Amino acid sequence: MSSEPMDIDTNNVSAEEIKNQANQEYKAGHYADAIRLYTQAIAASPSTATYYSNRAAALTMIKKYKEAADDCRMATNLDPENVKAYLRAGKCHMNLGNLEEASRQYQIVLSKDAGNAQAKRDIYNLHQLGNYVGQAEMFMKNKQWGLAVNSLDRALSFVDSDAVPFTWRLWRAECNLGQKNYSEANRLANELVRMDSQNPDALFLRAKVLYMQGDNAKAIAHCQESLRCDPDYSKARVLLKKAKAMEAQKEAGNAAFKAGRLQEAYDLYSSALEIDQENEGTNAKLYSNRAAVLQKQKKYQDALADCNKALELDSSFTKVYSRRAACYMELEEYEDAVRDYKQLSEAEPGNREYHNLLRKAELELKKSQRKDYYKILGVGKDASDSEIKKAYRKLALQYHPDKNAGDEKAEARFKEIGEAYAILSDPQKKQRFDSGVDLDGGMGGGGFDGANVDINDVFAQMFGGGGGGGFPGGGGYQQQQRRGPPGYSTSGGYTFHFG
Incomplete structure (x- = not known):
């Protein structure tokens, strides 16, 4: 590497000699040194066009195109x-x-030298570049972002990739924003603001990225800064108004929700959703918040619909998966709940709450795949003992074999009803059934096996079993079972007449 050149005493060395030394530095690739020397030559002879032209060449080599263009203008003026x-x-x-x-x-150049080959080559490239730039602008206007990016990439192949024009950088960021590639759009916007923190276009673009990501507070601040740099910037003013309106409505909805005014919160979130359908970040939050209201109101299907809308807008919105899974659990759609909790657990492996919720959902899924004794009796899981007894009495009388002679479906149903009652009327068995112990071989390792339930005993306990106290009306089922008359067959611990 060359040592830093000393400033030349222009009183003893001519401007031309300085220029010659600068030329040597240029040929050696020491462009900064060459620029310093050309500057000294210009100071010694400020009206010599060659010195400006040569300095422009050196400035071009270090990608200082604006300064080089200024030197070219000075050279051609002289x-x-x-x-x-x-x-x-x-x-x-x-x-x-x-x-x-x-x-x-x-x-x-061509007017002075019609055969200049370099000018002809450069004009051809310039025309190609202009065509691609024009296409990019047209595609952006039509919101055909992928095509715009393709045309822009072709245009950039004609210029220095390390010194892309500021406007074209803005376009690339805007295309990424249009394609919903928010992370890349955010990176490019930040880069532009660092390059020129007073550029209203860059500040507005950064505001727009933040706005689309749902960060209205920061979007508002960037819009205000853009307007400070250019008070007449109408796009920033429009975005500022929208961001303020959406944020105000959302915050009002949050306040109403926290205060328990659920319908008011629902209405506020709904109003906010009407402000700007393109603000996907905020709208995803609004749908999620409205789903929370519907969840509180036990409108689980409607809450699911809002969760799905939120995820359509932002598939990475973790909170929504948790909320949707909770709704699936309430609706007893356990497979869907397991799927969402698995996704949450994989996204946040260290979150113990998600792992616990996943285990609970998997248990409920297993429980749902066995007989549901509550559904068999037509009662809820929170049914009281008297409600369980009442449901059994009604169904046992309805499906009793004496009333459904020869009906195999009624026979099976009667057995199933007795089995359900035998489990749910026994506090210990009911507790084990509710907790899912049977899924791991509960009830002494045999689970809840209907074949071990004597339906006669169950029926007798409910309706009385002595003498003619079987099926109401005398004689009947219990009495005939004890006699074991011809034509009756033993099945599952009780007899049925098959005619």
């Missing part, structure tokens, strides 16, 4: 016949995205 300066200016303006100015510079 020497209107300096073709090299026009060519360099054209290249600089291409890389700056100033396509019309680049074209003008190349046309000047």
